[in-house]
Amino acid sequence: MASFGWKRKVGEKVSKSVVQHFEAEAEKAENDEPGRDEEGVDWLHAVKRRREVLLEDCLAKSKRLEDEGAVLAEEGRHWEAIKKWDEAINLTPDNPLLYEMKSQVLTILQEVFPAVKAAEMAVKFRPLWWEGWQTLGRAQLNLGEVQLALRSFQVAIHLCPSERTLWQEDLEWALRLQKQNLATKEKIRQEEETRKQILNAPELEQDYDFESDEVLAACVAVAERQTRYEELKRTAVVIDSEGNVKNVLTGEGGSEDTAAPADKQFVKARGL
Helix, strand or coil, X not given: CCCCCCCCCCXXXXXXXXXXXXXXXXXXXXXXXXXXXXXXXEHHHHHHHHHHHHHHHHHHHHHHHHHHHHHHHHCCCHHHHHHHHHHHHHHCCCCHHHHHHHHHHHHHCCCHHHXXXXXXXXXXXXXXXXXXXXXXXXXXXXXXXXXXXXXXXXXXXXXXXXXXXXXXHHHHHHHHHHXXXXXXXXXXXXXXXXXXXXXXXXXXXXXXXXXXXXXXXXXXXXXXXXXXXXXXXXXXXXXXXXXXXXXXXXXXXXXXXXXXXXXXXXXXXXXX
8 A cells, every 4th residue: 555645736836935844844753753763763663673582582591491491300300400490480481381390390399388389370371271280289189188189180170071090090099088088087086085985984973882783884884985095096097999998007007008009100290
């Protein structure tokens, strides 16, 4: 499209002074245009272009740091990897992949709270990314927040229902921990109730004939209650491989492995 400009119509008589005045005004308007100096340099365009170049440089450097951190993480140099990713985050603070990888490594290092915070940033910047929610759920499990982890895994499954590890490993393990927690709370309740019954035994509030059989029955009842309390104190709640709740005596079979199965690595094993 041709640019608009003033043109003299053919045959129209315009005085020389008018033409000179118009040309002077046009030249002044051009020199006064924002972003141009006396030599006609468009500084606004130059600054904009400079920003674009800097942004491209930041993205390229961030990607390089991201890849370097991934290599270091694969070599087991976790703190060095985190340092690389922190440098990349300073350049591209809205990159969810950096936070997600950082959360994985922090989980390996048992830095449970920072791992959760990093995973939360990942899903904040990319809320529809199922792997981000999976990593968040695993970090929450390490922190002991079973209910929050269940919700995170459910969101991940909703976003990617075809991912089998979400069903067979993450959600299943979180449900087992939830069942174990509920059983543990019930055991603690029974233990506290039994302790109160020992301290306030109804048999001790009665007057007995020491030659009667009632004294013997009262002593037996108190002794059985004490035995029950001691057993509760020495038991631990575990979940077997089939998901059944068991109370085992500590030191007598109570060392059952309550962690995830050995063939199921808790921290995500995909490429960082």
